[in-house]
Amino acid sequence: MPLQIARLKSWLPSFIRFLPQTLILAVALAVVVSDVAAQETNRQPNAGQQNPSVVAVVNADPITRKTLGDRAVERYGVDVLDNIVNRHLIMQACQHNGITVTEAEVAAEVQRLAAKFGLSMDSYLKLLQEERDISPNQYSREIIWPMLALRRLVADQVQVTNEEFNRAFLAQFGEAVKCRLIMHESRTEADKILAAAKADPTQFGNLAKKFSQDEASASVGGLIPPIRRYSGDSRLEDAAFALEDGGVSELLQLGDQWIFLQAVRRLPAATPSAQAMPAIKEQITDRIRDEKMRSAATELFAKLQTEAQVVKVLGDEEKMRQYPGAAAIINGQQVTIAYVAEECISKHGEDVLEGEINRKLLMQALRASGKEVADQDIRAEIERAATSYGFVGKDGGPDVQAWMESVTADGKVSEPIYIADSVWPSVALTKLVEDNVQITQQDMQEGFEAAFGPRVEILAIVLSDQRSAQKIWEMARDNPTDDFFGKLAEQYSVEPVSASNMGKVPPIRKHSGQPAVEKEAFSLKPGDLSGIIATGGKYIILRCQGFTEPLVRDPASVQSELTRDLQEKKLRESMAAKIDELRKNAEIDNFFTASKKKTPRVAAKP
The missing domain is CATH 3.10.50.40 (Chitinase A; domain 3)
Known part of the structure; x- marks a missing residue:
C-alpha cells in the first residue's frame, strides 16, 4: 500500500493539471450526470426543504443552517460564486453541443484510474480521502465529470495521432x-x-x-x-x-x-515486453491527450467567458438592491444567494461551523462571567497586533491602516472577517483569562535563564532504536574525540541537522521544553559523553564541547522586556487552555459533521 500512496501522490497533481487555472475554478461542484444538467442549471435548492434547519446545538443553544450559510457566504461566497458562474458556462456549452456524460461513465473512469494503481475502487477512493482530503463525491463531481465533459467538448482537437505516439515512445524508450x-x-x-x-x-x-x-x-x-x-x-x-x-x-x-x-x-533503445505494451501505450496516450487538452480547454474556456453575459450581484450593494435574492445572472439564468450558500456549506461548512461553535462557547462564557467585548477592546487588539508585527508609524504608535492593508492584501480576508474570526475571539479569550494570568518569581527566573542564560555547545547523535544507540555509544566511548563522534553522527544519526553537520546542533538552553536532554546536557563537562537519553521515541547521545557565556548577566536590565514576553506567553497558553476547557465541558451536538460522514462512496444524482 505505501507504494500505491507514493504513486498516487505523484500522479494526482499532474492529473488535475490538464485543467487551466481558470478552469480549475470552473469545474468546482460540477454535477456528475449531465442528463440532469438542465435541471441543475435551474435548480435553486431550498435549505429548509432539503436539510434539517438546525446543524448544531451548543449547550442547548442552536445554530441553524441559515446562520451557517450566511457565515459561509460572508467568508467564501465571492470565490464560490466565481466557481458557479464558470461551472454554468461549461454546463451550457455541454447542453448546446448535446453532450452527455452518464453516471456509469463516471464510475467506469474512476474504476479505470484505480486499476492503473493496482487498487480496487474502494481502496483508491479511500486513498484520495486520506492523502488529498478529496471525498469520493467531490472527486466524481469536481474532477472526473468535468474531465470527461471537457474531453467531449474538445474531442476533435485532442485525438492522439500515430506520429505523436511514436515520437513520445522514442522519447521514453528510444x-x-x-x-x-x-x-x-x-x-x-x-x-x-x-x-x-x-x-x-x-x-x-x-x-x-x-x-x-x-x-x-x-x-x-x-x-x-x-x-x-x-x-x-x-x-x-x-x-x-x-x-x-x-x-x-x-x-x-x-x-x-x-x-x-x-x-x-x-x-541502446529499450524494448518493453509485449505484456507491458498495453499499459505503456495507455500511459503515453493519456499524457499526450492531457497536454493537448490543456491547450484546447484553455482556448475553449476563454471563448465561453468572452461570449457570456454575466451579471455578478453578490458583493455589490447596488446590484443586490436591484436584484434581491440573486447572487448572479448568467446568460439570463439566475443563481440565487440560497444556492451559493448551499455550495459554500458543501465545501466549507465544517470549518465555518467549528468557528461558529467556538463563538457560541465564548459568548456563553462571557455572559456567565458578566463580561463583554466592547469596540474599544477590538481597536486595542488591532493596535496591539499592528505593533507586534512591526507596523509602527513615525510617532512610534501603531500604524493600523498599514496593518489592515497588509491583512487584506491578498483579497482572501476582508476587514470584517478578520475582526470576526481573529480579533474578536482573541479579545474574548483575553477577557476570560486575564484575571488568572500571574507571573511568579520562578517564571521570571526560568524565563531569564531560557532567554539570556548560558547554553551547552554539543555534538549529538540521534538513533531510532535502543540497540543501535547502545552500539554507537560504546564506539563513542572507546574513541573519545570530537572528530570521531562527528563521523559517527554523519554515518548513523537519523536527525538531518546532526547528520549533515558532523553532529553539530544548536546549543541547548534551559527550559526549552526538553527536560531530559537539558538535564543531561547541563550535567556534562567539556569532553564528556552523555548516557543514552530516551525521549520522544528516539535515543540521543551527546558530547559536550563547552558552555557559552550568558547573553545578559543582570536580570534587572531586561526585566521589562522579559515581563512583557512572559505575560504574552502565559496569556496565549491560558487562552488555548480556556477554549479547550470550554469545549471539553460543553454539550455539543454537531449534526452537520455527523451527516457528512454518511456521504455515499461515489456521487450519485444530486
Whole structure:
C-alpha cells in the first residue's frame, strides 16, 4: 500500500493539471450526470426543504443552517460564486453541443484510474480521502465529470495521432546518449574551457567540476541524465547524437547560457515486453491527450467567458438592491444567494461551523462571567497586533491602516472577517483569562535563564532504536574525540541537522521544553559523553564541547522586556487552555459533521 500512496501522490497533481487555472475554478461542484444538467442549471435548492434547519446545538443553544450559510457566504461566497458562474458556462456549452456524460461513465473512469494503481475502487477512493482530503463525491463531481465533459467538448482537437505516439515512445524508450555537460554564462570563458576540453577530452569531468556553472551536474563531473530524441531542445539532441563516444560538441547557446557536451556512451533503445505494451501505450496516450487538452480547454474556456453575459450581484450593494435574492445572472439564468450558500456549506461548512461553535462557547462564557467585548477592546487588539508585527508609524504608535492593508492584501480576508474570526475571539479569550494570568518569581527566573542564560555547545547523535544507540555509544566511548563522534553522527544519526553537520546542533538552553536532554546536557563537562537519553521515541547521545557565556548577566536590565514576553506567553497558553476547557465541558451536538460522514462512496444524482 505505501507504494500505491507514493504513486498516487505523484500522479494526482499532474492529473488535475490538464485543467487551466481558470478552469480549475470552473469545474468546482460540477454535477456528475449531465442528463440532469438542465435541471441543475435551474435548480435553486431550498435549505429548509432539503436539510434539517438546525446543524448544531451548543449547550442547548442552536445554530441553524441559515446562520451557517450566511457565515459561509460572508467568508467564501465571492470565490464560490466565481466557481458557479464558470461551472454554468461549461454546463451550457455541454447542453448546446448535446453532450452527455452518464453516471456509469463516471464510475467506469474512476474504476479505470484505480486499476492503473493496482487498487480496487474502494481502496483508491479511500486513498484520495486520506492523502488529498478529496471525498469520493467531490472527486466524481469536481474532477472526473468535468474531465470527461471537457474531453467531449474538445474531442476533435485532442485525438492522439500515430506520429505523436511514436515520437513520445522514442522519447521514453528510444536510443539515448549518456553525456557530460559544461555550462557558463560568459561566451569568452566558455570558449577557453571548450578549447581545453577538446585538447584533452579525458579531462572533461575535471573541467566540469572546476568551471561549470551548472551546480547539479558540476559536482558529478558534468554528468547529466541521458539525452533522447523528442524529449527537449532539438539542438541539444542533434549535438549529442552527432558525437562519437568521448567526442566534444561545439558551443551552443541556451537562453543566456553557453554549453557544450561530451558523449560518454550510447545507450541502446529499450524494448518493453509485449505484456507491458498495453499499459505503456495507455500511459503515453493519456499524457499526450492531457497536454493537448490543456491547450484546447484553455482556448475553449476563454471563448465561453468572452461570449457570456454575466451579471455578478453578490458583493455589490447596488446590484443586490436591484436584484434581491440573486447572487448572479448568467446568460439570463439566475443563481440565487440560497444556492451559493448551499455550495459554500458543501465545501466549507465544517470549518465555518467549528468557528461558529467556538463563538457560541465564548459568548456563553462571557455572559456567565458578566463580561463583554466592547469596540474599544477590538481597536486595542488591532493596535496591539499592528505593533507586534512591526507596523509602527513615525510617532512610534501603531500604524493600523498599514496593518489592515497588509491583512487584506491578498483579497482572501476582508476587514470584517478578520475582526470576526481573529480579533474578536482573541479579545474574548483575553477577557476570560486575564484575571488568572500571574507571573511568579520562578517564571521570571526560568524565563531569564531560557532567554539570556548560558547554553551547552554539543555534538549529538540521534538513533531510532535502543540497540543501535547502545552500539554507537560504546564506539563513542572507546574513541573519545570530537572528530570521531562527528563521523559517527554523519554515518548513523537519523536527525538531518546532526547528520549533515558532523553532529553539530544548536546549543541547548534551559527550559526549552526538553527536560531530559537539558538535564543531561547541563550535567556534562567539556569532553564528556552523555548516557543514552530516551525521549520522544528516539535515543540521543551527546558530547559536550563547552558552555557559552550568558547573553545578559543582570536580570534587572531586561526585566521589562522579559515581563512583557512572559505575560504574552502565559496569556496565549491560558487562552488555548480556556477554549479547550470550554469545549471539553460543553454539550455539543454537531449534526452537520455527523451527516457528512454518511456521504455515499461515489456521487450519485444530486
